[in-house]
Amino acid sequence: MLEVKALSVRYGRHLALENAALQVKSGEIVVVLGANGAGKSTLIKAVSGLVPHAPGGRISLEDQALHALPSHKIVDAGLALVPEGRHLFSTLTVAENLSLGAFLPRTRAAAAESLEIVFSIFPKLKQRLTQIAGTMSGGEQQMVAIGRALMTRPKILLLDEPSLGLSPLLTSELFRALPGIAQRGIGVLIVEQNTHQSLAISQRGYLIEKGCIVGEDSAQELLKSPAVQKAYLGG
Numbered sequence: 001m002l003e004v005k006a007l008s009v010r011y012g013r014h015l016a017l018e019n020a021a022l023q024v025k026s027g028e029i030v031v032v033l034g035a036n037g038a039g040k041s042t043l044i045k046a047v048s049g050l051v052p053h054a055p056g057g058r059i060s061l062e063d064q065a066l067h068a069l070p071s072h073k074i075v076d077a078g079l080a081l082v083p084e085g086r087h088l089f090s091t092l093t094v095a096e097n098l099s100l101g102a103f104l105p106r107t108r109a110a111a112a113e114s115l116e117i118v119f120s121i122f123p124k125l126k127q128r129l130t131q132i133a134g135t136m137s138g139g140e141q142q143m144v145a146i147g148r149a150l151m152t153r154p155k156i157l158l159l160d161e162p163s164l165g166l167s168p169l170l171t172s173e174l175f176r177a178l179p180g181i182a183q184r185g186i187g188v189l190i191v192e193q194n195t196h197q198s199l200a201i202s203q204r205g206y207l208i209e210k211g212c213i214v215g216e217d218s219a220q221e222l223l224k225s226p227a228v229q230k231a232y233l234g235g
């Protein structure tokens, strides 16, 4: 289980994340919903060690403390981030991008098995191994980015706005694959503005506003909640 406690991030004088706490269990899909600038990316980057957090923050994965580790050690501990905008090597092939995910000594030997896991989740990628990543559609590129993160054999997968720039149809194709990842025992934490589609595949959700987590409930309750309807679903 991933457990985050008292996590705060400052950019200069601006407090972008204040005292955030959340949990993601193995095999669970959890979404953090918030508007533009609410602090979603800051939260996910702080958990991954990509932005420093204020003293006192605690991040642990199955009782291993991550909050003092550099980001590459956090990946090695089992936390993989798919960043906003995907950050693929656009001139390399799909196969090359995927194999770059297996860079850790503990994952290199298992790369062939990891690749089969990726194909079981995204069968389309098996037919596209020689395609140059930059020539793929946005949805396909997101699949490669998630596949590359899966090659690190994570316990927890962090997705920063995976639906950004995708049509509702491509988003639903992508989101349909996420339960298959969770069924392998991997916890999935998504930060999203796409309330409907992300709640539909999640078990639980948190609401973030102005850097603070202001609500938490089951996905079913959040979909019904008048506050969520008003703030996020245009209800």
Ligand code: ATP
Pocket (backbone or CB within 6 Å): 011, 014, 016, 034, 035, 036, 037, 038, 039, 040, 041, 042, 043, 193
């Ligand atoms: P979006 O959906 O637009 O990406 P978000 O919810 O992910 O928004 P963040 O990117 O985490 O929000 O930003 C939270 C706040 O922190 C915003 O006010 C943003 O302007 C500010 N911020 C983010 N990164 C930096 C930075 N490197 N330096 C200064 N301020 C920053």
